[in-house]
Amino acid sequence: MQSVLEFLTLNARWLAAGGVLTFLSSFGQTFFISVFAGEIREAFELSHGEWGGLYSLGTMVSAGVMVWAGAATDFFRVRLLGPLILAGLVVACLVMGLNTWVWALPISVFLLRFFGQGMSSHLAMVAMARWFTATRGKALSIATLGFAVGEALLPLAFVTAMLHVHWQTLWILSAGICAIGIPILILLLRHERTPQSLAKSNASTGMEGRHWTRAEALRHPLFWTLIPAILGPSAFVTALFFHQVHLAEVKGWSHIQLVSLFPVYTVAGIVAMLTTGWALDRFGTTRLMPFFMLPFVIAFLSFALGNSLPLALIGFVFLGLSSGAIATLIPAFWADFYGTAHIGAIKALATAVMVLGSAIGPAITGALIDFGIGFEAQLIGVAIYFIVISALTAWGVRRAAQTL
Numbered sequence: 001m002q003s004v005l006e007f008l009t010l011n012a013r014w015l016a017a018g019g020v021l022t023f024l025s026s027f028g029q030t031f032f033i034s035v036f037a038g039e040i041r042e043a044f045e046l047s048h049g050e051w052g053g054l055y056s057l058g059t060m061v062s063a064g065v066m067v068w069a070g071a072a073t074d075f076f077r078v079r080l081l082g083p084l085i086l087a088g089l090v091v092a093c094l095v096m097g098l099n100t101w102v103w104a105l106p107i108s109v110f111l112l113r114f115f116g117q118g119m120s121s122h123l124a125m126v127a128m129a130r131w132f133t134a135t136r137g138k139a140l141s142i143a144t145l146g147f148a149v150g151e152a153l154l155p156l157a158f159v160t161a162m163l164h165v166h167w168q169t170l171w172i173l174s175a176g177i178c179a180i181g182i183p184i185l186i187l188l189l190r191h192e193r194t195p196q197s198l199a200k201s202n203a204s205t206g207m208e209g210r211h212w213t214r215a216e217a218l219r220h221p222l223f224w225t226l227i228p229a230i231l232g233p234s235a236f237v238t239a240l241f242f243h244q245v246h247l248a249e250v251k252g253w254s255h256i257q258l259v260s261l262f263p264v265y266t267v268a269g270i271v272a273m274l275t276t277g278w279a280l281d282r283f284g285t286t287r288l289m290p291f292f293m294l295p296f297v298i299a300f301l302s303f304a305l306g307n308s309l310p311l312a313l314i315g316f317v318f319l320g321l322s323s324g325a326i327a328t329l330i331p332a333f334w335a336d337f338y339g340t341a342h343i344g345a346i347k348a349l350a351t352a353v354m355v356l357g358s359a360i361g362p363a364i365t366g367a368l369i370d371f372g373i374g375f376e377a378q379l380i381g382v383a384i385y386f387i388v389i390s391a392l393t394a395w396g397v398r399r400a401a402q403t404l
Contacts, residue, residue, distance in 0.1 A: 028116010070348020141277025
């Protein structure tokens, strides 16, 4: 059996390429953009609901574009798509850094969400699922560490930097960081890995022993059963980070006190990513799918009912456990149940649903805050949602697993 050290040594350049893409996707993720929420609202004179609406508009458009653009990963290699996507992310950061018009905010958000949250993370996950077969769980868990590093370092670093540097200048700095990633990615993928999923197609088929197309997946009830499980985490974790400034105000904490707990979320996420990756290769996705959302229940109840930073810390621990499990488990699920031949197109659709969720979450919660329904009360409803959806997911997956 291949040791972890041997696996890392033999596959270092391809795992690192996945990590570069997931890390740089941070600049289009809500946990990073929301760091600037207070400054954006002040600069453009926006309420919580107005900023949430503009953010959701840009995000929803990016979800629509993802449906067809994400399928490009089935036809073009990572070494071609990767640098192009990162170049788009550079432009996105520059647009946010130089923008002075409120009407252009949705355009800025669209570019950040499409090239960052959407295509960068999508390309990394499709590459891991296609390049690796027997060790898919380990590969996904290691590549997703880029998400964790971004979550741990960037919010705290940029909140601190804003004490001394104008917020739009920091977006220009972000563009520079993304630009540095382009030659690094090109160097890592100078010799791109031959996809195991193409060489060993029999080992990577899905239900009924075949590869499913996106049209076939859409006609299968399992896909629709999983929609709430894809939509919910994206919507409500995004909403939590999006309203981090508001949450700190409601709880009576400083923003930097709340942000200082993000590394706890990251550590919990890393533990969950690596543990889930190991468990995937050992037990498979079927046994794990019913349980990955249950820590969310504890997390959102902690944020809803607790007023102390220690309870917030507990919330971030459980939030990280579910978020880390999702980052590894869901990409492996699509490959296991639908095969790898068309995984780019199928996962692009799932990514679009996820991006759509990240648009819905801030819009709904922001509007409810404006209407006087407290964010804390909303989080209790979110916890109940995850209890119901966990039961639905367990039923759907176990039923479909009979055809594997």
